[in-house]
Amino acid sequence: MALWFWLAFAPLLTGAFVGMLVAFSFQREDPVAFFGLLGGALLALLLRCRLTSAGARARILAGHSPFGCFSAPTTPEALTAKLCTVWDDTGKRPSVVGSGWGWFIGRKNAPRAVYMHRLKGRFDASMNTFLAGTELRDAERMLRKTYGRTFWSTPTMQRISIGSWLARSCHGNSGAAGKPSSYAASRVYVIDIDSRASTAKGPHWAEYKEAKHLFDEDPERYVVAAVEFDIQRMAENKWMQKRKVEVRVHDHVPHVDLLEWLAPDAVLRVLFFGSARKIALGVTYVEHRKDDPITLHRECLGCGSMVPHVDPHDCSAACMSMQLDTCSLVCGLYERNFKKWRGVIRLSDANAFSPDPSWLGFPIIALLSGTVNFELIFILENKTDNVFMRVQTLCNTLIKLYQRVWGRSELRMGDLNRGLVFVDCIARERDAWTVVEAIRPHIFNRTVALHDSKFQGRSVTNAIADLGLVKETPRVVFGTHY
């Protein structure tokens, strides 16, 4: 409710500004109305601009008022002090808000919120350590500038905070030849906020590979104040060759495009299903080596001369993500010409797959659509020996599922033989049961996890339980093997 209320301010203020500006431009006679409208328009503009700041956006997305004066910590010491103050004032455990997107997708208001958006930038003199409120894109850019390296993969949304990214089960599009998004995280500076006393001890350094298990077991208990990255575990920002795949329902043998999608040399890959299409549409990215040919295309939206096809260009990043993702749900449109999808792209650009949603149109549309976004994480059932058919039958199910319910899914998979898949779903809450029921036969050992920074409401957890599945934490699933 609070979320709706505060989000509505964005279009209302824009509307008020435009309305008053138009009325003002027609106002000639009455000086009171003239200055009243001018003042009103300026005030509306000022308030609307306020909503574009990181802090106001995080507050709205976490269900709180974006207006007024707030203090947000800028150092780990100030963060500790702020967390202690919340304990003292309320007697209860605080919660932390990074960029607010996880709170929004989870449809939860952050209780006793402490904001991380000003705890950003490099930490101390270290070039590879960042405060946890730093946005992923900023940390990546700074590391790339200093070391010429980038992350093997990242969550596709670049405006999230690095603290939330690594404290939660976030992941990117990594394929068999890639690495998980958290691969380069070496140490985290964490505060245990279990009690007032543990909070007061302040942050301590922990190895990420150990801390991540603690975060997984009890996500609300730890606050990441800073993250250190291991440059040796980052990738060279190499050129990738992009390729479109169109996977169709196939009952006995895997579809040829699915084989392409599952290529062992795919560094990144992602596949979309949705109500507006009877196929799955996706992309793979394999390393583009020096002597490999480069496709040519016309520059300037197809009007200019022939040049090597290098992505991103014009609005290609947003257009591709729109076609793959949004259009799977809405209109089914996509560029059929294979060549148009044949650009080469730097790994860092390929990781930044999602367009920037920070103008707040995206959450408003998401709310209006009545859908929720949850993600099932599981190991693929291994009843058939043909590993490709395990994925093909899941694809068949998802393609058919979205002919019955309105929604879309995004499939991500690393190593084929390991069988770990991430099935991100956007659907209406009342269809959650149907979605989980359809996917159930593909789940190994009846064990499934939900992404812990997306929607985890009753509609989904009840469906999981009622359908006889066992909900575990993401890392229990990550640790499961055939």
Ligand SMILES: Cc1cc2nc3c(=O)[nH]c(=O)nc-3n(C[C@H](O)[C@H](O)[C@H](O)COP(=O)(O)OP(=O)(O)OC[C@H]3O[C@@H](n4cnc5c(N)ncnc54)[C@H](O)[C@@H]3O)c2cc1C
């Ligand atoms: C357009 C879009 C695309 C997305 N794509 C992907 C994707 O490809 N892969 C993926 O995995 N996710 C994806 N997500 C989900 C998103 O990455 C997660 O929800 C992420 O956790 C949000 O980060 P945030 O900084 O906005 O977190 P917030 O909403 O501020 O917080 C989310 C949770 O993290 C906790 N948290 C925040 N900061 C810290 C901290 N410093 N220490 C400990 N806990 C903390 C909060 O308490 C909260 O529980 C996408 C979201 C959007 C909107």
Ligand SMILES: [Zn+2]
């Ligand atoms: Zn292109």
Ligand SMILES: [Zn+2]
């Ligand atoms: Zn469309």
